[in-house]
Amino acid sequence: MNVTNESNERPQTYASPAIIERRRRILEETRQVIAENGITALNMNDIGRRAGVAKRTLYNAFQTRERMIAAAIQEYFEEYVSRITFTQPSGTLQHNLERMISVVQRNRRIPNYIRAIMALYFSPEVDEDIWLAMHSIATRQNRAWIENLAAGKQLQAWIEVDTLVDDLVRLEYAMINDWARGRIPDDAIIVRLITSYLTLILGAVRGAARKEVEAMLKDIAERGAEALPMRKRAKAEAAE
Known part of the structure; x- marks a missing residue:
């Protein structure tokens, strides 16, 4: 899965369908990794690849890996x-x-x-x-x-x-x-x-x-x- 080029995207509001769907993908992939391999195997690069977003998007949305995991749970x-x-x-x-x-x-x-x-x-x-x-x-x-x-x-x-x-x-x-x-x-x-x-x-x-x-x-x-x-x-x- 190719990582999305976030710099070429138009500005979106937090409540836009695209942002909501992106968040859903990120949290779903986070839960899948937890179920498949546990917490220790989870890293931002892997989640970004699986969800199709840039790693910086993950940090912009959740600030830390731990907050992303907390939100997913x-x-x-x-x-x-x-x-x-x-x-x-x-x-x-x-x-x-x-x-x-x-x-x-x-x-x-x-x-x-x-x-x-x-x-x-x-x-x-x-x-x-x-x-x-x-x-x-x-x-x-x-x-x-x-x-x-x-x-x-x-x-x-x-x-x-x-x-x-x-x-x-x-x-x-x-x-x-x-x-x-x-x-x-x-x-x-x-x-x-x-x-x-x-x-x-x-x-x-x-x-x-x-x-x-x-x-x-x-x-x-x-x-x-x-x-x-x-x-x-x-x-x-x-x-x-």
């Missing part, structure tokens, strides 16, 4: 979540569980990519831009529900919203990382993840929220995956 996740058909409203436990289950089902189709980005998240050398991008995408998904619990006075007195949200994200990623490393079987990851998540939550909630979590844990113990709020498509995929 973040936008891919957010685009996927935007396409989930939820049955429950945002800011509820059921909505958050639907999101987690759907994402795990997606993860099972792209294990190499998930293994690579989880290794990145837990690496002591991870760039801060990349870590923050990965952490924030899951933080936002958990925060709406936890803030609703705080507003309804259904959190225990010793709980701080920010700390609880961070702990939930770390638990979620740790479980997904163990699955990606083969430590948790495919057919067990959803029940293990949701059970661990609810068990952590149980010590943080009170009132009606605690009763809801207790009831769900008991139901999962009795019926397994059948007790989870899995969408029809997710059930079909889990049975494959």
Whole structure:
């Protein structure tokens, strides 16, 4: 693929179709390289060649290799979540569980990519831009529900919203990382993840929220995956 001669292009606005399509190609190729070879093999020359753009275009758009990787990870996740058909409203436990289950089902189709980005998240050398991008995408998904619990006075007195949200994200990623490393079987990851998540939550909630979590844990113990709020498509995929 020939590198585009950017100096001969007419000036374009950031929102122009050509710029949007170019950004899409860059981030898609970045994700493909991560899935194929991991993060360490990713370099700007290769991405520029694969996306058909000059290397300086990559730096103009993202400033650094790490910010390009962060954008690729973040936008891919957010685009996927935007396409989930939820049955429950945002800011509820059921909505958050639907999101987690759907994402795990997606993860099972792209294990190499998930293994690579989880290794990145837990690496002591991870760039801060990349870590923050990965952490924030899951933080936002958990925060709406936890803030609703705080507003309804259904959190225990010793709980701080920010700390609880961070702990939930770390638990979620740790479980997904163990699955990606083969430590948790495919057919067990959803029940293990949701059970661990609810068990952590149980010590943080009170009132009606605690009763809801207790009831769900008991139901999962009795019926397994059948007790989870899995969408029809997710059930079909889990049975494959």
